[in-house]
Amino acid sequence: MNVNKNQIKLPLMLNFLIFSMLLNSMGVIILQLSTTISYKGLGVLESFKDIPMAIVSLLCVNWIAKTGNKKALIFALIFIMISSIALPLVEVFWFFKIWLSIVGVGFAIAKITVFSIIKNNFKDKQLASAVSSVDASFMIGIFFVNIGFGSLLTSNYAQYWKYGFWIIALLSIINVLMLRNSKIEKEQISENKKESGGWKFFLKPKLIYFFIIVFFMVFVEQSFNSWLPSFFKNNLKVNSYFALQASAFLALFSFIGRLVTSRLILRFHWFKFVLICLLFVFSILIACQVLIYYFYTDLKFLLIFIMPLIGLFLSPLFPLYNSEILNKVPKEKTHLLVSIVVVCSSLGSSVGSLYMAGIFHKNVSNFYPLFILFPLLIIFGLTFFLNKTPITYDRNQ
Template sequence: MKNFNIKIVLFLNYFVFAILLNSVGTVILQVQQNFGISKSAASVLEGFKDLPIAICSFILASFLPKIGIKNSMLIALFLVTCMCFVMPFSNDFWFFKLLFAIVGISFALIKISVFTSIGLVTENDKEHSSFMGFLEGFFMVGVLMGNVLFSLFIDDHNPKSTEWLNVYWVLGGLSLASFLFLFFSKLDEREAKSEKTDLIGDVKNSISLLSYKKVLFFLLCAFLFVLVEQSFQTWTPTFYKEILKLPTSMSIQAAAVLAGAFALGRFLSGFFSRKFNWIYVVSFCIIGFAISILLVLPLTHNIHIDVNTGWLNAPLVVYLFPLMGGFLAPIYPSINSIILSSIPKYLHSAMSGLIVVFSAIGGTIGSIITGFVFQEFSGQHAFYLSLIPLSLLLVSAIFMSRLTINSKK
């Protein structure tokens, strides 16, 4: 298979960062128990992760190909490997702020590099869309495995225990393995470089993207989607622990089930993107997710969970809530692929940077709003609130589809 080795590298890198990035929900739950941090204070961890992603993506995106796509990924993996090996010795909340800041900076390098590389290892629009779907699906497999991995280190009988920090030895080992695998792989980066070799030319390329209406509507779509997605992913463990009254380890495993639903949905999007127009897939998913919110959330009110409840005897809603993620899953890879495949390859790095920036901002705002509403009102109110950005997302996606069609005529 052409470009097989580098495709494996992209999957592996995404897998590692899926675990690190999406551990924020678990860490938010744990720091509340270990360090007595409030929900609103703990929610800033999302900002420490997402704001460095946004800032670094904005600064690096336009001229990252000159640093080198492979070099950028190696730098990112080196940074997180070092930080993971420090975390087992952490004894204060600021360690976690530093961890997610470094993870955010590193992910900015990884995501721009990965998104830019997809255009280099695929041959056409349909292959691009399909590979994007499978890659994002594998990302969610990483999220699932990460939640399972963290839950194995949790002591339900001693909530104050910090033994769970030993999970970072495993994550450091994974990051190091990914670094070595990438180091010995080859990637032809020539097509990703613009004919304009100076920094000013690179910046102009990035700015020129904002002159396209379809790009502006896409960025709005990315912002709104991640606002909804991150709020669900980040606060699901806390929702299960405090609203459904499940044990901590089971609450974290529920986030793994949510990730599994995302993974399945994104793998299916890799298949459906070859069969149907993307706007039909996206519209179906948005409407389906909105309906599932209205049907499932009422079931979480006045629910009584026995102390001996496990996955084999839990109420139906315990399973239904994370399965809603299957509807959300195909949206992100679908809109990302359609915008990247509609512009020249030398602009992919700049466009990827914009994707990461607006996704990071959306994730931060979504998590903070959800944390505030969760604390002041209830978990149900926090998730009902997502119906507003979902409606705006549907409208924006329709406008983006029309502009994309018109630009091809």
């Protein structure tokens, strides 16, 4: 039985690693295009990924229910594989917008199907552990994309940096083969068109708190993953390679944080775990802001080592919130739940990117840690309401 569970997790982990590399290549793209395009323009670029992601996540629920999780996931992989192969061959800026839209659509399908597969095969704390493991692979994808592109940008082949996406396309082919040979899907393919109904269920207070938390969690994560390299380059005056390396170590610590969480959550209650992580994040952000404000001249390079440590404590939060709610929601509502999560994530990502673009455009990025602290305080307050509010449901809803 354990072998089967591991066989289920492995292709899902590779899938999230692939989409992580695609989604989080934005940090590289921003660095490479910032010499010719304003930060204000680059801030809008992320919307081309997030808006299609939000729209498709709602429209594809019935299609996924009829097609089945595995077939839909394979379709998403083939979709992004073809676009990633084409990206280096098209030498115009507008294709980045099309490519990001394709990535957004693919990830919307992938997230709904992956979380549905986990819901169908895991329960309770094992579900929380599986979510943390899959999300851990998402963070290691960020590490790989920053290390890989950082090395490429400092080599003699820097002008060919877009060809790095061919490696991601190759991984997509491997993932398709793994999924085709797997036996991860056992749920019955739905023929009931009413399955996507029951919107009233998602208006329950606990779920509303959760959706707001998802919005701000992605808001915060996007502020780090896409904009930390620019912060290091602009404020600490390091080159692109070291800026990406610092961001890569943020991802590495995030991977470690989620991997450790997948083990510790089997022993500890999620609420206490979340509070401890948030307090550590607050402490690190405040320490970084103090360094910037009072000791910038002498100790600014300490930020390169301190800021990535946030990943250890920030990364466990999202899977912990997700698993808490996923455990409470009936299987037949999983597709719709995750689609709403994708919408909230997309909105959080777009708004977060515009928020950070405005900060850099107005030249107030020396308050970067402080600006990130504000949405985290909202998350902190809502966590208490999320924990205290019960969720009840009627099967007929």
